[in-house]
Amino acid sequence: xxxxxxxxxxxxxxxxxxxxxxxxxxxxxxxxxxxxxxxxxxxxxxxxxxxxxxxxxxxxxxxxxxxxxxxxxxxxxxxxxxxxxxxxxxxxxxxxxxxxxxxxxxxxxxxxxxxxxxxxxxxxxxxxxxxxxxxxxxxxxxxxxxxxxxxxxxxxxxxxxxxxxxxxxxxxxxxxxxxxxxxxxxxxxxxxxxxxxxxxxxxxxxxxxxxxxxxxxxxxxxxxxxxxxxxxxxxxxxxxxxxxxxxx
Numbered sequence: 001x002x003x004x005x006x007x008x009x010x011x012x013x014x015x016x017x018x019x020x021x022x023x024x025x026x027x028x029x030x031x032x033x034x035x036x037x038x039x040x041x042x043x044x045x046x047x048x049x050x051x052x053x054x055x056x057x058x059x060x061x062x063x064x065x066x067x068x069x070x071x072x073x074x075x076x077x078x079x080x081x082x083x084x085x086x087x088x089x090x091x092x093x094x095x096x097x098x099x100x101x102x103x104x105x106x107x108x109x110x111x112x113x114x115x116x117x118x119x120x121x122x123x124x125x126x127x128x129x130x131x132x133x134x135x136x137x138x139x140x141x142x143x144x145x146x147x148x149x150x151x152x153x154x155x156x157x158x159x160x161x162x163x164x165x166x167x168x169x170x171x172x173x174x175x176x177x178x179x180x181x182x183x184x185x186x187x188x189x190x191x192x193x194x195x196x197x198x199x200x201x202x203x204x205x206x207x208x209x210x211x212x213x214x215x216x217x218x219x220x221x222x223x224x225x226x227x228x229x230x231x232x233x234x235x236x237x238x239x240x241x242x243x244x245x246x247x248x
Contacts, residue, residue: 038237044132046234051124051143053227054215055117062204062211063114069106074207076106079199084190085183094182101175105196108166109204115162116155120208123151136238140220144213152205159201167196 061067068074078086078098089098124147127135131150135142167173176196184191218225219235226232 038233040129040133042230043136043234043237044129046230047132047136047143048125048127049228050216050219050226050231050235051127051147051212052121053231054143054212054219055120055124057215058208058211059113059117059120062207063110063117065107065110067110067113068204068207069103069110071207074210076102076109076200076203076207078102078105079196082183085179088186088189089179089183092182092186094179097175097179101179104175105200108163108169109200109207111166111169112159112163112200112204113208115165116159116204116208119158120151120155123147123154136234137241140217141213143216144209147212148209155205156201159204160197163197163200163204167200 062071062074068076078101086098089095127146131146135146139145173196183189219231220238223232223235226235
């Protein structure tokens with residue numbers, strides 16, 4: 001009888017141990033997807049997703065009213081080849097007209113940037129796997145530099161129609177042409193009439209690439225900016241590899 005009584009605590013302990021082992025087994029099974037090595041498909045999807053997120057954030061900021069004009073780094077100034085024209089017009093009392101032109105110039109870039117979002121994100125999604133891997137193991141601005149190298153010509157062509165539409169929409173030429181005419185009537189000046197379309201397209205692209213670079217750096221450097229599990233997993237893997245490279 002005593003032996004049976006002594007066996008009861010032992011059996012209870014065994015049951016607790018079995019239960020704990022079962023819980024540990026199920027917990028381990030749940031953790032398996034998180035501890036499995038990251039796949040190349042995940043890396044490719046994550047890098048593309050990061051560029052799309054960066055492009056969306058950049059375009060959202062720049063296409064808002066004041067996105068260019070209110071940004072000291074990205075504000076589009078008077079065309080540099082017409083700098084003498086700006087100074088001369090201000091000297092004859094047309095400073096307010098010049099200021100209005102600059103504000104309207106920036107608004108046309110904001111409108112164009114909004115219309116070009118689909119084209120830009122489509123270019124990101126068409127990157128090859130080799131392109132993605134080079135960006136993954138590359139420097140901090142690898143994605144932005146890749147876009148600058150490979151999409152500038154096609155983006156310039158794609159930006160031109162919306163820029164033309166934006167110029168008409170904000171009536172930029174209605175502001176520009178009187179300024180040009182007024183300047184060209186000043187005695188002894190060299191007449192100017194730079195292409196507003198080319199100038200705005202280039203400046204809009206420069207601003208977009210700069211903003212994408214800022215978003216790229218944010219995602220690479222700040223885990224809080226990684227908006228979903230895929231980005232956290234992919235860039236967490238990149239962080240781990242960089243840490244291993246830095247170890248002696």
